[in-house]
Each structure stands twice: as C-alpha cells, then as structure tokens.
Amino acid sequence: MNASNTGETPTSVLKSEHKVILRVIAVLQHLVDRSESGAGFEKHCLGRCVEFFRLFADACHHAKEEDLLFPALESRGIPREGGPIGCMLEEHRMARELTRQMGDAVDGDDAEGLHGAARQYIDLLTQHIHKEDNVLFAMGENVLSDTDQESLCGKFCEVACRSFGGKNLDELHRMADELEARWPAE
Ligand SMILES: [Fe+2]
Ligand SMILES: [Fe+2]
Secondary structure, eight states: OOHHHHOOOHHHHHHHHHHHHHHHHHHHHHHHHHHHTTSOOOHHHHHHHHHHIIIIIIIIIIHHIIIIIHHHHHHTTOOSTTSHHHHHHHHHHHHHHHHHHHHHHHHTTOHHHHHHHHHHHHHHHHHHHHHIIIIIHHHHHHHOOHHHHHHHHHHHHHHHTSOBTTBOHHHHHHHHHHHHHHSOOO
16 A cells, blocks of 8 residues: 555545544543533543553554654755754653653542643644644645655555554554544534
C-alpha cells in the first residue's frame, strides 16, 4: 500500500488518526463532566481512555510524526528549533506527562487529580490537532515531493503493522468504537 495506489498521503493518514483521537477526547470530556457533577467516577472507562491515549495517540500516532514526518519536513527546510516542529514536539512531551498524570489519578481513585489533568489534556490535544491540521500539515503538503510522500506512506504502513502495548491497530480502533458506543455524544 502506498500513496500511488490508495490516494492516501502522509498527512491524510495522520488527519484521519486525529479524528479518532478527537472521538475519544469527546468521551473523556463526557466522563469528566459526569464525575465533576457527582454522577460517578467511571474508573474502568476512564482507564480505557487513558490506555487508548497512551497506545494510539502517543505510541502510534505521535511516534509516526516524531520519527518519520517531522524529520522529513526538516529535511525540506521547515525549522525545528524556534519553529513549528519544535512547538509540536514540546506539546507531545506535555501530552505524555498529562497522560501519565491521568493514569496515576485513575489508578489512585483521585477524582480531583483526574479532572485537572484531563481538562489540560483535552485543551492541549484539541489545539495541537488544530495546529497540525491547519498549519504544519498544510506547510508539509507544499514542501514534500511525491517521492517523499510515497516513502512516508510506506513507512507509516510498517508502523501500522506493529503492536502497541500488546494491541494491534484494529484492537485500538475497536477500543475507540466501544468507548464511543458506551458514551455517545449528546
Ligand atoms: Fe502531533
Ligand atoms: Fe498529530
């Protein structure tokens, strides 16, 4: 599978992953709202959301950006230090730290800690995704050659075949589907 026979581009693959991440962010928002209103601390589902962010958003998606897309963009002249790539890397670091804090809070039944970390994570990731979709990826689409794009799509497929914390990509997509089915948007 590559860019020439599927119509996929590296940025279209990453944008579709953003949509999946945003669906689970909506579930997390819903669960935090419930918890804050006193309707209950849904420990199991909160833990599943955190596990999804750790394995899909971080281990799979952010790794594709950090190890593959961003180096390709740098090689085509988009700056890292003091530029958009450095900013995105710093936000990935913050997202990892907040994911760790959310996991600790869920494990420790610390509702207050969970609310604070989750609200920060939701704001950070929503804005981060907006910036990538509308700024960095738009820049990338202008500078990457067809060969760059085909090469990246091939490498993305290799990542997609890996397992993340013992789960393959289909299982992670199913986690998102199940969470969304259990807690549909109102
Ligand atoms: Fe990112
Ligand atoms: Fe992203």
